[in-house]
Amino acid sequence: MSGRYVPARDAEWKKIAPHVHMFLPGTIHIEDEPHPGWKLSFELDFDGVRVAPLAVHIASTGAAISGTDLRAIAVNEVLAGSLTAGADLVGFLAHDEGWTLVPTEEDKERIRREGPTPENVECVAAHFLYARATRTPASEYVQFQFGLPKPTAARWLRKAREMGLIDGDD
Structure with a gap:
């Protein structure tokens, strides 16, 4: 599409x-x-x-x-x-910090390689919130957008909740 x-x-x-x-x-x-x-x-x-x-x-x-x-x-x-x-x-x-919510393939690869740093968790949380605001299954969107396996995405989103970046469930 x-x-x-x-x-x-x-x-x-x-x-x-x-x-x-x-x-x-x-x-x-x-x-x-x-x-x-x-x-x-x-x-x-x-x-x-x-x-x-x-x-x-x-x-x-x-x-x-x-x-x-x-x-x-x-x-x-x-x-x-x-x-x-x-x-x-x-x-x-x-995003408030001025970075784009449309990451390049290089950005996605870097984020996967670096793992759940505070900055990367914040990026994933922003995508989660965007998906929620557009009526999209947010957890699945994060998995798709960043090429993360379901358990990895769930772990990163749990960390985002712990950091107070997102609330509630998908």
């Missing part, structure tokens, strides 16, 4: 989770989801708890879209997938 995020003219940095900010409102454009030739657009903003769609626009480049087709779209799943895996959000997500 690929997506393109376009901030609105009145966009500003909004805190969507502790230490995590996103440039909102904006629109994410997704092509060929859930069917080839379809184009989805989600107008997004922060509702005080989550990054949420304010409006959903659907277009087709050929076939007619029926009411059954529309009801079959898992809006939250498509949106969460695009916000956590498919969309190019470089420059639109940030």
